[in-house]
Amino acid sequence: MSRTRKALVGAGVALAGIGVTTGGGRELLRRQAAIARARIGKPLGEQALPADKTWKRKSYAGAPLELLVLGDSIAAGLGAERPKDTLGARIARGLARELHRPVRLRTAAVVGSETSALAGQLDGLPDGYLADVAVIVVGGNDVTHRVPVATSAAQLEEAVVRLRAQGTEVVVGTCPDLGALRPVPQPLRSLGSRMSRQLATAQAEVAVRNGAHAVSLARVVGPFFITNPDEMFSLDRFHPSALGYKRTAKALVPSVLLALGHAVDLPFGHHPPRS
Secondary structure (H helix, E strand, C coil): CCCHHHHHHHHHHHHHCCCCCCHHHHHHHHHHHHHHHHHHCCCCCCCCCCCCCEECCCCCCCCCEEEEEEECHHHHCCCCCCHHHCHHHHHHHHHHHHHCCCEEEEECCCCCCCHHHHHHHHHCCCCCCCCCEEEEECCHHHHHCCCCHHHHHHHHHHHHHHHHHCCCEEEEECCCCHHHCCCCCCCHHHHHHHHHHHHHHHHHHHHHHCCCEEECHHHHCHHHHHHCHHHHECCCCCCECHHHHHHHHHHHHHHHHHHCCCCCCCCCCEECCCC
């Protein structure tokens, strides 16, 4: 979720049509979007740190597990100060520890992506590349750019179906709760929260009915971002910090392990595929 300056202006206009329909209400939300834009700025730039490599310890043996990460700036790891703290690296390291096996990370996620970008991210993979498991985190930009929920959900469904058809297991981390973004004033923040939760529900539905696992990031890690924003957010107070990515990866790993066939007791907020 980046391109914050333009996105938040669009969010203000979009949210003006939800619950606040008067001219004064729309103008209020536009002003609030401008306030949020000024508060957040772009201190992180628009490039996440590269973290693609085989993550392992000397004692690990066997062929690497292929992990693919798709989505937006959270999936790409924008805000992490070290490659090993990005979301993909955190998941790869967690899987390697649990499986005692090397994990080769490939990050196709791109900062600023909407769900519509998933098809291009898959198209950009090397010929013949097949992941054992793919993790998708996307949706925040769909909310701020006024993409209809049905459209976003359909685009996610296409990506899930495509991955499953080639034998890749899929875990979807549903849209985070934008209500956790403290730089965004009220009522814009509450309206963003409502829209992001609606999208997350739709994402979970299309995931589980097409053989993917879904993890509600709003429920599993959202409370940490709300109660401990100074620790969980990075410099821009918009993207996760190293601790934020650690918590998010920890939330996703159980469903990734289950998707790979390992017995796991799923915590609250995890949804396996519908049989």
